[in-house]
Amino acid sequence: MHGEFKVPGGKLVVVDLEERDGRIAEFRLAGDFFLEPDDALDAIDAAVNGMPVDADAAAIAAAVRAALPADAQLLGFTPESVGTAVRRALATAAGWLDFAWEVVHEQAVSPRMNLALDEVLTKRVGDGRRTPTLRLWEWNESAVVIGSFQSLRNEVDAENAAKHGFDVVRRISGGGAMLMAAGQIITYSLYVPASLVSGMTFADSYAFLDDWVLQALRSLGIDAVYQPLNDIASPQGKIGGAAQKRLAGGGVLHHATLSYDMDGQVMAEVLRIGREKLSDKGTTSAAKRVDPLRRQSGLPRQQIMTRLKDTFVQLYGATDGHITAEEYAEAEALVESKFATDAWLRRIP
Template sequence: MIFIDNEGVTDPKLNLALEEYALRNFSNNSDYLLFYINEPSIIIGRNQNTLEEINQEYIEANNIHVVRRISGGGAVYHDFGNLNFSFMTDYEFNKLNNFKQFTAPIVKILNDMGIPAEMKGRNDIVANDKKISGNAQFSSVKRMFSHGTLLFDSDLSEVTKALNVKMSKIQSKGHKSARSRVANISEFLKEPMSTTEFRQKILDGLFEEKTDFETYKLSDDEWKAVHELKKEKYDNWDWNYGKSPKFDIQRTKRFKGGEIDLRIKVRKGGQIENLKIYGDFFGKEPVEKIEDALENVRYEKSDITEVINQFDLYEYFGEIDKEEFINLIYGPDEL
């Protein structure tokens, strides 16, 4: 097995780009292992509706990254107390959805450390029935990876806040994450250790399992290609948000000028397909002007704000705060 040295990178977009680049470009017939630790971030599954998974207001206020990965599964929270691993191998049918095969060495090492870890359900490692690791897979024609998280000393309160959805009444064809009882691996240790020490323990255990273990350092040209992939894909709003499946939103709020009821259809690709405004408000101008102006606009707060700023909302709804109206379209429920 070949260990890929990510040189201490903690940018989740760069680490996911590195993982995809290695899968698609490193030689076949070889097994690779990648370890990385990310800055606070939410990593979205390939088939999920990003907005349905995250507390957008909270992640913006706390500078938390939001990145979509190429594998399926649910949304997960990463921070400096969370260790991520990725096993890359040639594709074989019997490996697909066989998470136990990939995680068995990790479980053994955890057991050797005195942690009551076991594989349970489809893709989780648990300790005393509390989830300490979630896993996902991706396969191309010839290659595949199985990757997962190891919650070592993560801020579990942040998990709840960052993944606590604030958008109301979203109806989506995306795959909603199932929330599980979670725990940190550090809770089960008899002697405390740092995340870095834990990472080394896991690596040492894997080295013992594979006598032909070697370390690979990327060349400057390879790092350049990884950065290009990050720029073209993982830095891109269209990938992280716009790839969400088509979804509908219904939101209602009473303003001084009356109640406004919004029905919003967002197409796959992240643009507003259709927006209808209902309510008992009084206005001089027809709301169809606002509806038409928002058609085909990205469902992103900055884009929506740019459109709404063109209108004198008093002419359409009576007494209403512009920021509150924008938040009704895209924002937190508690306005």
């Protein structure tokens, strides 16, 4: 059995192992990481060999950490990344290059249509009717998008949202409210099979699925990092955030919004971001937490989006794709039956 895990912002961890009588056998760790002293590698191998095959990533990481010499130095990887690679090997997880990827970047549609397309395309990837896909969004109007489990009245000032021209919609993934002004944000969705993140914790899968974005932003001179659970940031502040939804049919939706530009005053008037949420961020203003890409890079929005697409294509061999007429029609029906209804928007008043 073979498993790989690319540590976000770090190195590749590779494991090979066998299963014998419910135990891990012939375990070997490899990768492009740095490890001192040399014999620490043997200590890691010995720690994992003989463990039960149903040991979770945390248990494997604890065994690795306990076996390391006191002076061991791990650079580019962690005991937790070893545990993740082992779980991926035992689950026969797929890698990025095991799939034929498509990149879709089409005309602007409404916020509700974008959300419906997310659900439709995720289901189709899950049941095999669509190849795994990266979709770059375009918006034809501004919106506040709240998380699936948020209270509408607690998160949005409806009067101010209407005054500033923001529609209010609810997505199928969790997480917090996002102020999405048309032309001022960059949003993308990944529609992937569950096998791509098999063996990972939710936290690991967030960083894993956005690692290509960090590489793209760094190539533009932005010192981008991932901040658990779901923030993309730089030393200057938060750039954006991600959210996920895993559907019963086997499809995984991972989408993220990056701030390209913003009006902090409008954000403060439209979003009701409470003090409790901000208390662990070291700031009293949500707007001050965000540092948009326009200020950090000085580049046009479209140029940043092109770099995102080009990086994904270079890393994973993706080709240009399109949303079919049938998929658009299915999404339009879902807008009418779900995303445009008060029952969905106000399911948590």
